Amino acid sequence: MTEQYSAKSIKVLEGLEAVRKRPAMYIGSTSKDGLHHLVYEIVDNAVDEAQAGECTKIEVSINKDESLTVVDDGRGIPVEKHSSGKSALEVVMTKLHAGGKFENKAYQISGGLHGVGVSCVNALSEKLVVQVKRKGKIYEQTYLRGNPKGKIKIVGNTDKNDTGTIVTFWPDKDIFSTLVFDFSVISARVRELAFLNPGVQIVVKDLRKSEVKKDVFKYDGGISEFVKWINRSKTILHSKPIYFKKEINSTILEVAIQYVDSYKENIFGFVNTINTIEGGTHISGFKTALTRAVNDYASKKAMLKNEKLSGDDVREGLTAVISIRIKDPQFEGQTKTKLGNSEVKGYVDSMVSVALSEYLEENPVVANKIVSKAVDSAKARSAAKKARDLVRRKNVIGFSGMPGKLTDCSSKKMERTEVYIVEGDSAGGTAKNARDRETQAILPLKGKILNVEKANPVKVLSSEEITNLITAIGTNVKENFDLNRLRYSKIIIMTDADVDGQHIATLLLTFFFRYVPELIENGNIFVAMSPLYRIRKSGKDNYVYSNEELEKVLAKIGKADVQRFKGLGEMDAKQLWDTTMNPKTRILKKISIDDSIRADQVFSMLMGEVVGPRRKFIEQNANIAEVDI
Numbered sequence: 001m002t003e004q005y006s007a008k009s010i011k012v013l014e015g016l017e018a019v020r021k022r023p024a025m026y027i028g029s030t031s032k033d034g035l036h037h038l039v040y041e042i043v044d045n046a047v048d049e050a051q052a053g054e055c056t057k058i059e060v061s062i063n064k065d066e067s068l069t070v071v072d073d074g075r076g077i078p079v080e081k082h083s084s085g086k087s088a089l090e091v092v093m094t095k096l097h098a099g100g101k102f103e104n105k106a107y108q109i110s111g112g113l114h115g116v117g118v119s120c121v122n123a124l125s126e127k128l129v130v131q132v133k134r135k136g137k138i139y140e141q142t143y144l145r146g147n148p149k150g151k152i153k154i155v156g157n158t159d160k161n162d163t164g165t166i167v168t169f170w171p172d173k174d175i176f177s178t179l180v181f182d183f184s185v186i187s188a189r190v191r192e193l194a195f196l197n198p199g200v201q202i203v204v205k206d207l208r209k210s211e212v213k214k215d216v217f218k219y220d221g222g223i224s225e226f227v228k229w230i231n232r233s234k235t236i237l238h239s240k241p242i243y244f245k246k247e248i249n250s251t252i253l254e255v256a257i258q259y260v261d262s263y264k265e266n267i268f269g270f271v272n273t274i275n276t277i278e279g280g281t282h283i284s285g286f287k288t289a290l291t292r293a294v295n296d297y298a299s300k301k302a303m304l305k306n307e308k309l310s311g312d313d314v315r316e317g318l319t320a321v322i323s324i325r326i327k328d329p330q331f332e333g334q335t336k337t338k339l340g341n342s343e344v345k346g347y348v349d350s351m352v353s354v355a356l357s358e359y360l361e362e363n364p365v366v367a368n369k370i371v372s373k374a375v376d377s378a379k380a381r382s383a384a385k386k387a388r389d390l391v392r393r394k395n396v397i398g399f400s401g402m403p404g405k406l407t408d409c410s411s412k413k414m415e416r417t418e419v420y421i422v423e424g425d426s427a428g429g430t431a432k433n434a435r436d437r438e439t440q441a442i443l444p445l446k447g448k449i450l451n452v453e454k455a456n457p458v459k460v461l462s463s464e465e466i467t468n469l470i471t472a473i474g475t476n477v478k479e480n481f482d483l484n485r486l487r488y489s490k491i492i493i494m495t496d497a498d499v500d501g502q503h504i505a506t507l508l509l510t511f512f513f514r515y516v517p518e519l520i521e522n523g524n525i526f527v528a529m530s531p532l533y534r535i536r537k538s539g540k541d542n543y544v545y546s547n548e549e550l551e552k553v554l555a556k557i558g559k560a561d562v563q564r565f566k567g568l569g570e571m572d573a574k575q576l577w578d579t580t581m582n583p584k585t586r587i588l589k590k591i592s593i594d595d596s597i598r599a600d601q602v603f604s605m606l607m608g609e610v611v612g613p614r615r616k617f618i619e620q621n622a623n624i625a626e627v628d629i
């Protein structure tokens with residue numbers, strides 16, 4: 001008996017040792033993403049308790065010391081000893097995939113991206129404290145790098161009806177390359193969870209600064225409300241999202257759909273509340289069914305002239321959330337966010353076919369709008385393709401086909417070269433003089449480019465400024481995109497540090513995001529930070545990039561001569577080189593897409609039709625560089 005017990009505990013130890021040895025295998029990485037993965041694992045556990053109908057409120061707090069606390073008001077993890085000699089609490093905390101071993105498996109339907117459980121968080125935390133409120137008592141146990149520091153202790157009394165679990169953890173500095181939690185990243189994920197678990201209130205708090213940040217999420221409308229929220233700054237075609245819920249062979253499917261007056265599709269898939277960024281069989285099943293249902297309806301009502309609507313036509317302007325719950329999800333792909341279960345495609349296809357055909361028959365007004373939009377899209381698509389092919393032909397011409405406005409660099413080694421996209425001819429002229437002519441090319445733009453969020457794609461691709469940009473970059477766009485033809489490894493947006501400059505930068509980023517998102521994903525797009533002030537003291541110049549920095553420097557060096565730069569045009573070539581172009585001293589902000597829902601929101605909000613939220617956003621984020629897109 002004793003031997004068996006100790007053998008078992010050794011095994012547990014081995015389990016968690018493996019997590020510490022190869023953390024990336026369990027949580028994806030040991031950088032920022034991995035760190036945040038810890039949070040999701042704990043929150044997912046609380047969400048499981050909510051899905052069991054036992055918990056209504058979850059609170060996530062980033063604490064002053066960069067520890068993180070999750071509180072739920074569920075039943076509290078059982079602390080009583082098993083026949084095995086261990087409490088459920090200790091098993092949950094120290095056994096890999098805890099929960100999987102228990103019989104009632106349907107209960108554990110959620111689970112993190114990799115479904116690794118709380119024990120992984122425990123293993124990767126310098127310290128973890130868990131408190132359980134159960135049966136009128138408050139229990140507590142502390143762990144150090146996954147090992148219990150002592151037994152479960154009773155640390156207080158509470159009301160019999162006051163139950164729940166509280167976990168606080170300090171991520172291990174020996175494991176992670178960063179220990180700093182990002183409030184907006186956590187908040188975005190928690191918002192998703194709140195939409196996917198209607199009725200559960202989830203609060204996120206950032207207690208690190210004296211001004212506490214707090215978001216409260218509770219959505220009784222579930223994924224219908226999710227779709228409305230995604231579309232909140234867009235012009236919608238029908239006010240009430242199409243919603244249905246179905247089940248085949250214990251695959252539970254929920255779909256919410258709402259069309260908007262725009263050109264792109266926005267499909268978000270979730271499997272057991274995990275965001276399947278890379279798609280998978282549930283998404284392909286949905287797409288197949290949608291295309292067929294709309295075509296069937298349109299031909300039945302004689303709305304088509306022989307031709308068929310393509311999937312792209314039917315999905316233009318579509319916002320959809322597809323949430324499924326299945327027993328044994330198989331996640332594939334680079335980031336393990338692609339659903340692989342082959343049976344799911346057929347299940348989803350037949351459920352969506354039935355539900356959607358029914359909906360279209362019963363709602364002819366909305367159905368007609370959807371079909372008309374798809375028919376328009378089919379027409380526009382063939383026109384846009386002609387325009388794109390035109391751009392491509394221009395490109396094929398090669399060196400002589402470069403826009404006259406481009407001042408190219410002499411090196412042809414893509415890895416070393418960069419192109420500065422500069423606002424206006426005058427700043428362009430200064431940049432030309434300032435640059436390192438071997439590696440830096442300059443492309444001046446005339447004022448503001450078209451807002452691609454609003455303009456028709458045909459117009460976008462025939463505008464001179466945009467054609468110049470595409471030709472200079474070399475990759476072409478959309479389905480003609482080819483990363484191998486990229487002509488510069490860094491594409492750097494350089495605009496004035498004022499509202500106009502920020503607007504131009506946003507227009508450019510919107511263009512990149514919609515037409516060549518691969519370049520953002522590949523890390524080729526940058527914004528150059530230009531200085532706001534020059535501080536001159538005893539003949540020496542110092543440049544600063546924000547008001548806070550100005551105050552800091554002045555506090556340090558005392559009185560000095562301060563010049564505010566109104567624009568890049570006020571600088572001479574040497575100043576521009578020193579502050580914004582010299583690779584040794586400049587500050588570049590790399591643009592990335594952390595969260596596609598959020599990035600899409602930011603762009604739609606900044607660039608779309610509805611003005612209210614845009615103004616508010618710009619007021620709150622005066623500096624585009626602060627926007628983590």
Ligand code: 28G
Binds near residue numbers: 046070088165
């Ligand atoms: C605050 C941070 C994260 C949790 C519970 C509640 C129970 C539980 C958790 O049980 C072992 C498996 C199934 C019984 C279950 C309590 C049943 C009765 C629970 C959390 C034993 C795990 N009473 N709340 N685990 N079960 N919250 N929040 O982790 O058979 S984990």
